[in-house]
Structure formats: C-alpha cells, structure tokens
Amino acid sequence: MAPPLPSSLPLELLERYGHSPLGCTLSASDLVGDNAFSDAQYREVLTDLRQRPEEQLAVYAHVPFCHVRCLYCACDTTVTHSLEKVDRYLDALECEMAMATDLIGRGRKISQLHVGGGTPNHLNEPQLARLMEIVERHFTIAPNACTSIECNPRRSSAGQLELLYGLGFRRISFGVQDLNADVQRAIGRVQSLSMVRDVFQTARETGFQSINLDLVYGLPFQTPAGFRSTLDQILDLSPDRVACFSYSHNPSARPHQHAINADHLPSSAEKLALFHEAVHAFTDAGYRWVGLDVFVRETDELADAQTEGRLHRNAIGYTTMPAKQVLAFGPSAIGEIGGALVQNESDLKSWHNHLDLRQFPVAWGHRLNDAERRRREAVLYLMCNLQLPASTAVDLKQDYDRLCDKAGYGLVEVSSDGIRVTPEGRYLLRGLCAEQDAFLDWGSCQWRFRLPT
Ligand code: SF4
Incomplete structure (x- = not known):
C-alpha cells in the first residue's frame, strides 16, 4: 500500500x-568541479590502493555513444555511426585500464562490473566482445560478481542478448521511460510496447538473472492516468527491478533539452503525483520500494538487504556488496577510491588527448576530509x-x-x-x-x- x-x-x-x-x-552531468585534483594525485590514490589487496573493487565502464540523441537525455554521450570512432575509444579504454592496473596491480579481483552509457549495446558484436576482453585482461571477475549492462531495447537483438549473456553479463537494464505515444514523441524516443515486450521476453529466455526497466517521471504530457497505463503495462512484463527516475529539465546545461517545451512539463506537485502513482502501482503489486526510487520484487536481494540494514550505495548504485572502491573508466565516468571522488573528462576528445599523453583523464576530483x-x-x-x-x-x-x-x-x-x-x-x-x-x-x-x- x-x-x-x-x-x-x-x-x-x-x-x-x-x-x-x-x-x-x-x-555525471551534474558533477563538475575542483580541477586542482591532478593526474599525480590520482596516481597517489591508485598507488595507495595497491597496499590494500584485500579491498573489494567495483569497475564501471562508460560507453559514450548513442545512435540518436533523446531530447530528455542527461547523460554524457556522442551520437556516432563511425566504427572507427568506437574502435579508437576501445583502444583508449584499454590504455586507461592498463595505466590504472599498472598502479593497483594487474588481475585484482572485482565483485561488481557495470557497463553503462550512453548506449553500450550501440557497439557491434565484435566490439562488445573486445570490451569484455579488455576488462578481463586487467581484472579478475569474481565467480559471484554482479555483472550488469545498460541496453537500449531499440538496439537489442536475440543474437546480441545471447552474446552479452555468453560474455558473462547476468543483469541487464533496458530504458523504457514511458509507453505513451505523445510522451514518446515529445522526448524523441519512440518505441512500441510490442517491441519492448519482445526484447524483454527474449532477455528472459536468454537466461538473464535480473532484468531492470528504467522509467522516467516529470516528462512532457505525462498525466497520472497516462503514466498509470504505462505502469500497468510494465507490471504485465513482471520485471525484477524498476528504477523510476525524476526528469530534470536543465536546457542551459543540456542544450538539446531546449527542444522540449517547458509549458508541457508537469509542475512539481504534478511530478510528485506521478511518482505517487508509481509507488502505488508497484507496492500494490508486491514490489518493495528501495532507497530513493527503485522497486524490486520481494525475493530480490536488495529487499532483504534493506530489511537487514545491509544495503549499500556506491558510485554505481544500490548493492548488497560493500565494494567501496569504484574504479571508473571512459569519458565522464565517476569513481570513488580511497576516500576520493574522481570524475573523468566528459568531452571525448579531451579524454583521448590525456590518454594519448599517458595521463589519467581526470577532470576533477576531491579527497574527502574526515x-x-x-x-x-x-x-x-x-x-x-x-x-x-x-x-x-x-x-x-x-x-x-x-x-x-x-x-x-x-x-x-x-x-x-x-x-x-x-x-x-x-x-x-x-x-x-x-x-x-x-x-x-x-x-x-x-x-x-x-x-x-
Ligand atoms: S539512449 Fe540514453 S544516453 Fe543515449 S541519448 Fe537516449 S537517453 Fe541519452
């Protein structure tokens, strides 16, 4: 209730x-800042980590590419259709991981791997396989590790889902946002329920242990009744987890959002009513509301963890694994290591330029004081x-x-x-x-x- x-x-x-x-x-889009944190300081943080081989590690890899730009997007991404551009990114990612593991030690065990974006499944199959080869060449993925990837259902095929499963991903997340046609047109992301359902069922048949669907509230033309219809259609699919994010309209920071007419956005009170609709729908259907905006099945490990006070949150999200050290790779990726928050350059070219010089592409960082x-x-x-x-x-x-x-x-x-x-x-x-x-x-x-x- x-x-x-x-x-x-x-x-x-x-x-x-x-x-x-x-x-x-x-x-990634909101955190920019203190550029006094240099390549040298990041090296120090990584070198310190070498002294603590027992520390649990998590790895985040950011894939900064999409095939089109959604108008509501708040992520750091580049629209590209160039295979060479993606290959060059993979070369640089390999370099970045090699530089980091030279300092912390090659083959360190990781208990959590998350590949996000952008659209990770915008990469073609050989590129996805290479991405995992790069990770496995530098880290050892623990047998019980949580391995997850974000996918755009419009780019997912049965063959690709099989490949991702074969590469070791056991959790998959699809962006749905809203299933109402007016909302989808207004945000420049049209995807039918039948397509989402097909992809979802194929992922189930492929064997993924957990399927997450992302929704967004606060979008243009959303109404409680319309959103309720989306929620009911989502519940019919019976996802393991649903993340229900709040849309943040900030066209001065994200110019493509100018294409969204602010007059069509719900007010703060209406946004709250939309989220209330989501809480209503999921809790009535037996899901547990976890943290800020995540709903999970009663049998989900996050539900038990919250009940037992074992729930953690790191730079990747909610987790039952107390991996406090998150190593982040790729443009705009944010990590947290040895009490320091560090974000990479968001601009793809700047990120490349640093790595070409064998410098860490640190845009800012901050060592937290006590x-x-x-x-x-x-x-x-x-x-x-x-x-x-x-x-x-x-x-x-x-x-x-x-x-x-x-x-x-x-x-x-x-x-x-x-x-x-x-x-x-x-x-x-x-x-x-x-x-x-x-x-x-x-x-x-x-x-x-x-x-x-
Ligand atoms: S697919 Fe995701 S990352 Fe890419 S443009 Fe759309 S919202 Fe942004």
Whole structure:
C-alpha cells in the first residue's frame, strides 16, 4: 500500500526538493568541479590502493555513444555511426585500464562490473566482445560478481542478448521511460510496447538473472492516468527491478533539452503525483520500494538487504556488496577510491588527448576530509536505511538539527534513538539527502566545485 503524499509541505519546499540534484547519485552531468585534483594525485590514490589487496573493487565502464540523441537525455554521450570512432575509444579504454592496473596491480579481483552509457549495446558484436576482453585482461571477475549492462531495447537483438549473456553479463537494464505515444514523441524516443515486450521476453529466455526497466517521471504530457497505463503495462512484463527516475529539465546545461517545451512539463506537485502513482502501482503489486526510487520484487536481494540494514550505495548504485572502491573508466565516468571522488573528462576528445599523453583523464576530483566523509556516509546511510542514528548528531550537529527541523512537516520522526524518515517523507528523500550533501550549495543550487565555464 502506497504511503500518502505529504500534505502540509510549503510550495517553496516542494519546488526545492522536487528539483534537487544529488551528488550522491553521482550523476555525471551534474558533477563538475575542483580541477586542482591532478593526474599525480590520482596516481597517489591508485598507488595507495595497491597496499590494500584485500579491498573489494567495483569497475564501471562508460560507453559514450548513442545512435540518436533523446531530447530528455542527461547523460554524457556522442551520437556516432563511425566504427572507427568506437574502435579508437576501445583502444583508449584499454590504455586507461592498463595505466590504472599498472598502479593497483594487474588481475585484482572485482565483485561488481557495470557497463553503462550512453548506449553500450550501440557497439557491434565484435566490439562488445573486445570490451569484455579488455576488462578481463586487467581484472579478475569474481565467480559471484554482479555483472550488469545498460541496453537500449531499440538496439537489442536475440543474437546480441545471447552474446552479452555468453560474455558473462547476468543483469541487464533496458530504458523504457514511458509507453505513451505523445510522451514518446515529445522526448524523441519512440518505441512500441510490442517491441519492448519482445526484447524483454527474449532477455528472459536468454537466461538473464535480473532484468531492470528504467522509467522516467516529470516528462512532457505525462498525466497520472497516462503514466498509470504505462505502469500497468510494465507490471504485465513482471520485471525484477524498476528504477523510476525524476526528469530534470536543465536546457542551459543540456542544450538539446531546449527542444522540449517547458509549458508541457508537469509542475512539481504534478511530478510528485506521478511518482505517487508509481509507488502505488508497484507496492500494490508486491514490489518493495528501495532507497530513493527503485522497486524490486520481494525475493530480490536488495529487499532483504534493506530489511537487514545491509544495503549499500556506491558510485554505481544500490548493492548488497560493500565494494567501496569504484574504479571508473571512459569519458565522464565517476569513481570513488580511497576516500576520493574522481570524475573523468566528459568531452571525448579531451579524454583521448590525456590518454594519448599517458595521463589519467581526470577532470576533477576531491579527497574527502574526515568531516565530509562522515557526512557522505550519513547521507548514504539515510538513503539506504531511511534513518540516522542519534550518534550521528555528535559529528554532524548542524546537519542533524536541520533534518530534525523537517519533523514539523511530517517528513521525519525524531526520537532518542535518532531520526527516521516517515512514509510520507520518503517521497522527498532525494531532497532531504541533497540538503545534507557537502558538495551542493543550496543558496545557488550549484555544485560547490563548479568550474567557471
Ligand atoms: S539512449 Fe540514453 S544516453 Fe543515449 S541519448 Fe537516449 S537517453 Fe541519452
């Protein structure tokens, strides 16, 4: 049963929380900043990691290509139809992994591998096989590792899905966004239910252990009734997981979004109603609401992990594996190693230029100090476990008190044990967490380390 929407929230707070960016999700397009973190500092961080061979590692590889640009897109990607461009990218990716593993040690075991984009399955079959060869030449994928890939259903074929399974991927994620024809036309991404259903069923028959579908709310022309129809069609497919993301309209940062008419976008209150519709649909159908915006079957490992307080979140997403060290490769990829957040150059050419010179393509990075680390751990804990122990107040008094203030709006409950997010407060958990994020200046709603453009 879906919790009710918070009823006593001032519009100003709703607007603010409804549009909150969030550093903890490590959205590549939102995080830009401190360029004082150099190639040399990144080398230091990687060299330190060599001293800790027992540390669990995760690897993220970003594939920065798509066949067309969707108008709502917030990812770092390039539209290309050039095989040579992709081959050159794979050459550079190999170089980047070789440079990193020269420092941390070749063949380190990884417990999580995620290939995202862009559109990873825009690569042709030999290129996909080469991508995995590159990973396996530099790392050892643990037998029980979580191996996942993002795919565009419009680019998926039975042969390609078989290949991906044969390469070792066991989790697959397809972008659906919305199945309403008006919404799809407005966002420049038309894909029929029958095509999505065919691809989904083929992935099931291929043997993938977990199939995730991505939805987006807050898109032009979305209405609760129309979105409910999409949700029902999605439920008919019975996915293992559904991620329901909030659309963030920011055409000044992403000029292609100018093609979306802002007059057709839902208001903050309407967006909240759309998300409420999703919570309603999935929880009524027996899915568990995990973290901010993910719904999983009761039998999913994330559901148990949340119940037992074992749920983690790293730079890749929610996980049951406590792999805190995320090595990230490819343009715009964001990693977290040895207490440092590091993002690669987003621009494909700049990324190549650095690697041609055998430099790490670091655009920015930041070594968290103790206070920032405690704050970040608290935010992640809140996001995963929907509570903060009272002991946090000792180190993070200001943040703790700010969260306590939200009790007046019914978003949290405060007791001697700590703070617990209320069922109503879950709808605004993103905003609550973002408010505590050390990298966000709420006055200007800008990332603190934003570079002059
Ligand atoms: S497929 Fe994904 S990454 Fe590519 S343009 Fe569309 S939304 Fe962006």
